[in-house]
Amino acid sequence: MKKTTLLAALLMLLAAFGTFSCQKDSSTEQPTPDSSPDRKALLTQWADSLVKPGYQRFNGKLATLKAKSAAFTAAPAPATLLEARQAWQAAYVEWQKVELYEFGPAEEVSLRNHFNIYPADVAGINRNITTGSYNFDLATAIPQQGFPTLDYLLNGVAADDAAIVQQYAASANHRRYLTDVVAKMDQTFATVYGQWTGSYRDTFINNAGTDASSSLSRVINAYSLYFERFLRAGKVGIPAGTMSGTPRPDKIEAFYQKGALPLQLATTAHATVQQFFNGRTGRPSLKSYLDALDAKDSRTGQRLTSIINTQLDASYQQLSSLGPDLHTTITARNADAVASYNEMQKAVRLVKVDMTSALSVTVTYVDNDGD
Template sequence: MRGKIFGVGLSCLLVLSVTSCKEEKEEDNNALGFNTTELLTNYSSNLILPKYEVLSTKVAILKTNSVAFVASPTIANLHVLRGSLFEAEFAYQACTSFEFGPANTYSLRSILSTYPASESIIDQNITNGNFNLYAAGNIAAKGFPAMGYLIFGSNKTDQEIIDLFTIDAEVVSRKNYLTALVEQIATVVNQVNNQWVSGGYSEVFINANGTAVGSSVSLILNAMVLDFERFIRDGKVGIPLGIRSLGIPNPEKVEAHYSHKSLELVQESVLEYKKCFNGISTTEINGMGVDDYLNYEDAENITQKINTQLDLITEKLNLLNGPLSEDVVSNKNAVKAVYDEMQKLIVSLKVEVPSALSVLITYQDSDGD
């Protein structure tokens, strides 16, 4: 469906381009319309930058605690490390809708949060002691999920984990691997954060106004819709539930499989999604967001529908018992209810919002193969 034109503005552009020359094909800067600069400034200054800063801080703590654990693998240090892993993952939920620009350049999501982790590849890497964590072949052997595998393991007692870091034959290699994982997470988070803070991307982002393909409004909306459809609905809920596998659940495919914190993470991601949609800052100030843009275009009904629907999803999530890996097996209908409400939201996000704002959803490949 790429290339389908929504809204009057873009249709005009298209007609123009048929009968005229390149010179006349100017972007609509919304000079007299909605002030996208204010919207982009709010997203940049009050949402994206502070959220990346929190993530950076949490990842720095994670790294410190990992260093401490590697130096002294005690049960107490293990628990501290586990706690900081959860906090970093939790902070990341607020950033998943910003996978464009620097996050896309450094592939933040794929490095932090590709799951499920491949135990066999991780084990193999530890045994070999020679690996490139950036290589595509190691995509399922890094980030938070791989850390989860190393410090929680599959059905392991605390002492069994400690043994793996103290008396096991591969202690040195395992410690090195854990260190490499956290180093990579910290490196990439810092690279992305620095691009926003001092690398000039904030300015690029704020200045790319209008709604054409490549504009910041288009980037953020595409990233938001993609985030919800593919990573929140499918990744966190649908795939573990078995939506893509003939109804057969895949409990091992939940986000934080080893720590059993998947439910908390999806709950947080939906709450953060709502804040992102409404332009609510980390200090809870309701600034200019996608909601205001919709309202400006006389689409208050869409705003309302999305907010109601997000609340309903949270309600349904709150009915689950957790961990999600058990709910998808023993409490399937309740998880299906979450999925169904998420599915309803997709229609608003993917069809109604782009249409109201004349933004193309471009992330779906059009060639059908």
């Protein structure tokens, strides 16, 4: 009996010691730090250092375009035409640096549809000018406005500069249409810019989740869509005939201006895509976010950001080789344009599949260009 009592007491003592030891170990454990990247910091960087300053710069170029086009319609002459054309070109290049921001207010008003859907519907534009009746908010009017329409109005409405000036001097309807196209651009962009300088900035950075309606998801989807559909396909693939099998140089951006501008627009857009990805050293960016997630290629173990940048570099170099005149290149050596499309397609796979997977972002758009 005594042995049994002693054994029971010993077991109770050991149990108590074990409980005490566990409690002591638990109390001395250090909490695991949250190593996930700061999404709100990333959104703040995008809003304050990219979107708002980019829109501010573009707003200045658009204001100059409005003033110079007004001066031309008030007094059509070779000098005022040249100034309006230069302002259009400068604004068009600047547009390439903000077009990918088709989320939030820009998405709500379909900013890209009002600014840069090409080729321009020349038959529709001429009909609008003749009748004097048009509504830029209709879906059918999308290719009858924006930068591509200004390309036609300032560069292609007649055979040469003297004839263009004479056309505007003789036709009040031409002067009115040019004025109305620029006014619609100014009005639509003012809505977007006003929201970003107002309350939307805070709405954007505070929507810091990862679901489909979050700011991160909307930005990543807009970014991927822009690179895939509007840069890869729109600026190179469709004109090169990669979808149709037949080169269509008439479908390039800035078709009526031609020369160096179409390729400048494309390379500016491509550089903007890569700059958005990398951001500024020491500041939050897509690259730093992915690196913080330790995103790697499953086959090679390399950092995903390194692989993406390597491919974007190769893609940019191939695109740059299509100069100096993109229209001539597609006509005379279209294989080079197809090669440029193919290099961009390699980057599309990295961005649309590997990057979105690493970010746990669902691709919510469908690209149906047939590739």
